[in-house]
Every structure is written in structure tokens, then in C-alpha cells.
Amino acid sequence: MQLNITFRQFGSSDALKEYAKEKVERVNKYLDRAGEAHVVLSLERHLHHAEITIHSGAWVLRGREKSEDMYASIDLAMDKIEAQLRKYKEKIKNHHGRDRVHHRQGLVNQLKVRHKVFELPEELMDEAAEVPAAQPAPSTPAAEQSSTRIVRTSEITVRPMPVDEAVMQMNLMNQDFYVFQHATTHEVCVVYRRKEDGQYGLIATHGTTPTGG
Incomplete structure (x- = not known):
């Protein structure tokens, strides 16, 4: 090794x-x-x-x-x-x-996403804690966003795989989420661990067809 x-x-x-x-x-x-x-x-x-x-x-x-x-x-x-x-x-x-071929390293044209971990200023942390869970947090002005501190930045390679393998990879990395490409639908998805019950959730992105007005 x-x-x-x-x-x-x-x-x-x-x-x-x-x-x-x-x-x-x-x-x-x-x-x-x-x-x-x-x-x-x-x-x-x-x-x-x-x-x-x-x-x-x-x-x-x-x-x-x-x-x-x-x-x-x-x-x-x-x-x-x-x-x-x-x-x-x-x-x-x-x-x-x-x-599988699509798992081998060196595959060209792989999709990559950037993952940033950041710290909010203490006053913004207090504001976020006061927002009820059922309501979205208010948007942060650009001036306040600039005061956030980036703790860690990493690049994630989005690989095609079934959902069960994405869950396995998430657990092997000891993470609460994992970004991957669905092996069947080819959608970019996020699998995550639900804090409420310990089960898993799946978020999938897909295109929408514009409708005439």
C-alpha cells in the first residue's frame, strides 16, 4: 500500500x-x-x-x-x-x-462537484437557531456571506452506481450524504442519512419540460 x-x-x-x-x-x-x-x-x-x-x-x-x-x-x-x-x-x-468499467480510475469526462465546509459568524448561528424548523432560513446578504470562514474544501467525483452501492459508499466514508449518478436513470442524486429515524433519503435532479404560456 x-x-x-x-x-x-x-x-x-x-x-x-x-x-x-x-x-x-x-x-x-x-x-x-x-x-x-x-x-x-x-x-x-x-x-x-x-x-x-x-x-x-x-x-x-x-x-x-x-x-x-x-x-x-x-x-x-x-x-x-x-x-x-x-x-x-x-x-x-x-x-x-x-x-465495472465506469468504476475504474482514469475514466475521462467524469462529473465532479465541490464540497465546502464553512463556519458562520456567531451572530448568524444565533439567528439560524431561532428560525422554526418548518420555515426556510432567511437569505443571507452578500456582506454577511463574505464573513463566513471556509473550513475545508474537497472535490467529489460523481460516479454511476445503484442506490444501494451509493449508501454503502456513504457509510464507508463515514458521511451523512453522498453524491452519485443513478446507474439506471443517469440522474445526479444525493443519498443521505435521516437524523429523525436513521433511515435513508434520496434526492434526485431531473430536467423539466417547458410548457407553453
């Missing part, structure tokens, strides 16, 4: 590199082929953040955690990944045996 480790906001540590390498390589007991892994270790507001991403064939596994100790954050992030691997171990292996 090819492993890359990035340190942000604090100096590189050989001890942490070795510890992260040892922990990440534990996935080999679950996977026939783990191609590459990327570990990002960062310090923010006195908390130690660990983000671990592992590519295995068509699948992406991810765990993010933070604590007051970097070694503990690495452990917690890997615990998330291993929990999903135990759940989907057989499905991942079976899928590797029938790799």
Missing part, C-alpha cells in the same frame, strides 16, 4: 508517521487490495485532528476524528474505518471480482 502522511499546523514527527503507518496497514486483513492511503494530521484550536482516506478499488474509505491527543485521534479515525470494513467486508471483496 502506498501511504502519504501530511502534517498541518505543526511539525513532522517520525514517531507519528510510524504509528499512523502501523494503524493504517491493519486494513490489509480486510481488503484484498488497498491501493493507497492518505493521512492528514493537523492541529486546530488546541485539538488534534486525524483524517484518514484509503482507496481500495472502486471504494473510498474515510475516518475523521479529533481529540486532545494525536495518537488517540488516529486510533478513533481508524476505529471508524474498521467498523465499516467489518460490516461490508464481503461486499467489497465480491465487488472487486466484478469491477
Whole structure:
């Protein structure tokens, strides 16, 4: 497995590199082929953040955690990944045996979407909390929008797959949503985990036909 480790906001540590390498390589007991892994270790507001991403064939596994100790954050992030691997171990292996052309890396003309995580100023957070759940939040003026702080930006490749595989990929990445292209309808869809009951929801985009006035 090819492993890359990035340190942000604090100096590189050989001890942490070795510890992260040892922990990440534990996935080999679950996977026939783990191609590459990327570990990002960062310090923010006195908390130690660990983000671990592992590519295995068509699948992406991810765990993010933070604590007051970097070694503990690495452990917690890997615990998330291993929990999903135990759940989907057989499905991942079976899928590797029938790799599809549209899942292979290097496919041209793939659709990509940008995902940004941002922080609202404290006064806007208070306003949002006061809005009743059944009503839409008021639009934010451009001047206030400019005061938001982008915490993280990532690019998501939108791949064609059935809904059940999209749910599986979402869980493997330990996310609450996942953007994909429906394998049958070719619509760009979002599958997400409902907070109310733990079930899954599906949002699909589709074109509309203009009607004459």
C-alpha cells in the first residue's frame, strides 16, 4: 500500500508517521487490495485532528476524528474505518471480482462537484437557531456571506452506481450524504442519512419540460 502522511499546523514527527503507518496497514486483513492511503494530521484550536482516506478499488474509505491527543485521534479515525470494513467486508471483496468499467480510475469526462465546509459568524448561528424548523432560513446578504470562514474544501467525483452501492459508499466514508449518478436513470442524486429515524433519503435532479404560456 502506498501511504502519504501530511502534517498541518505543526511539525513532522517520525514517531507519528510510524504509528499512523502501523494503524493504517491493519486494513490489509480486510481488503484484498488497498491501493493507497492518505493521512492528514493537523492541529486546530488546541485539538488534534486525524483524517484518514484509503482507496481500495472502486471504494473510498474515510475516518475523521479529533481529540486532545494525536495518537488517540488516529486510533478513533481508524476505529471508524474498521467498523465499516467489518460490516461490508464481503461486499467489497465480491465487488472487486466484478469491477465495472465506469468504476475504474482514469475514466475521462467524469462529473465532479465541490464540497465546502464553512463556519458562520456567531451572530448568524444565533439567528439560524431561532428560525422554526418548518420555515426556510432567511437569505443571507452578500456582506454577511463574505464573513463566513471556509473550513475545508474537497472535490467529489460523481460516479454511476445503484442506490444501494451509493449508501454503502456513504457509510464507508463515514458521511451523512453522498453524491452519485443513478446507474439506471443517469440522474445526479444525493443519498443521505435521516437524523429523525436513521433511515435513508434520496434526492434526485431531473430536467423539466417547458410548457407553453
